[in-house]
Amino acid sequence: NAGVTQTPKFRILKIGQSMTLQCTQDMNHNYMYWYRQDPGMGLKLIYYSVGAGITDKGEVPNGYNVSRSTTEDFPLRLELAAPSQTSVYFCASSYPHAGTGNQPQHFGDGTRLSIL
Amino acid sequence: GEDVEQSLFLSVREGDSSVINCTYTDSSSTYLYWYKQEPGAGLQLLTYIFSNMDMKQDQRLTVLLNKKDKHLSLRIADTQTGDSAIYFCADHAYSGAGSYQLTFGKGTKLSVIP
Numbered sequence: 175n176a177g178v179t180q181t182p183k184f185r186i187l188k189i190g191q192s193m194t195l196q197c198t199q200d201m202n203h204n205y206m207y208w209y210r211q212d213p214g215m216g217l218k219l220i221y222y223s224v225g226a227g228i229t230d231k232g233e234v235p236n237g238y239n240v241s242r243s244t245t246e247d248f249p250l251r252l253e254l255a256a257p258s259q260t261s262v263y264f265c266a267s268s269y270p271h272a273g274t275g276n277q278p279q280h281f282g283d284g285t286r287l288s289i290l
Numbered sequence: 291g292e293d294v295e296q297s298l299f300l301s302v303r304e305g306d307s308s309v310i311n312c313t314y315t316d317s318s319s320t321y322l323y324w325y326k327q328e329p330g331a332g333l334q335l336l337t338y339i340f341s342n343m344d345m346k347q348d349q350r351l352t353v354l355l356n357k358k359d360k361h362l363s364l365r366i367a368d369t370q371t372g373d374s375a376i377y378f379c380a381d382h383a384y385s386g387a388g389s390y391q392l393t394f395g396k397g398t399k400l401s402v403i404p
Contacts, residue, residue: 178332214298216378216396217333232391264332278323279392281332 180282197265296395312379
């Protein structure tokens with residue numbers, strides 16, 4: 175049971191390069207999320223998706239794009255990497271959140287991205 | 291918007307109890323979660339409490355919720371060196387347009403002294 179799998183685990187990019195962070199889950203979760211974690215700052219939501227073909231912005235979406243063509247995959251794309259995007263990126267997934275339903279998010283192990 | 295606050299550091303001796311505190315601002319919270327993050331790893335769900343409960347116990351973990359004061363705490367009994375990690379409080383609340391989201395605190399780094 176793999177859960178949420180993120181690749182790559184580490185990456186160094188030059189300013190202006192682009193890359194895609196991959197995320198896949200095998201739990202048949204409808205909801206998927208991308209967060210970034212900066213030291214001492216907790217997690218900030220970048221984008222989320224409530225199902226295939228549907229994505230929405232979170233708190234810090236600028237500089238990122240996402241797509242959701244399948245239930246399993248939710249890639250995050252950086253088009254023009256900037257030093258401010260140096261961070262640890264976490265993907266998460268969950269079942270749909272009903273008003274009173276407990277549907278915790280399950281996290282991948284993260285991608286550590288440095289932009290120099 | 292929603293705000294979740296935690297103290298950043300806590301240091302305890304092995305065998306003592308640890309208490310990690312969290313405050314939140316949103317009145318529409320449904321569930322409150324505690325996640326544990328070990329170095330170099332992702333977030334692992336530790337426990338949770340429904341917003342209409344006062345207390346939940348799960349082996350060495352006790353969660354207390356004071357809904358009036360919007361205060362949540364996590365008590366770890368008989369703290370071990372393996373409990374050293376960062377603990378995140380997260381509030382699951384309605385964010386508008388039929389959507390619920392998790393808001394995380396900045397995390398409390400627990401250091402256990404042998």
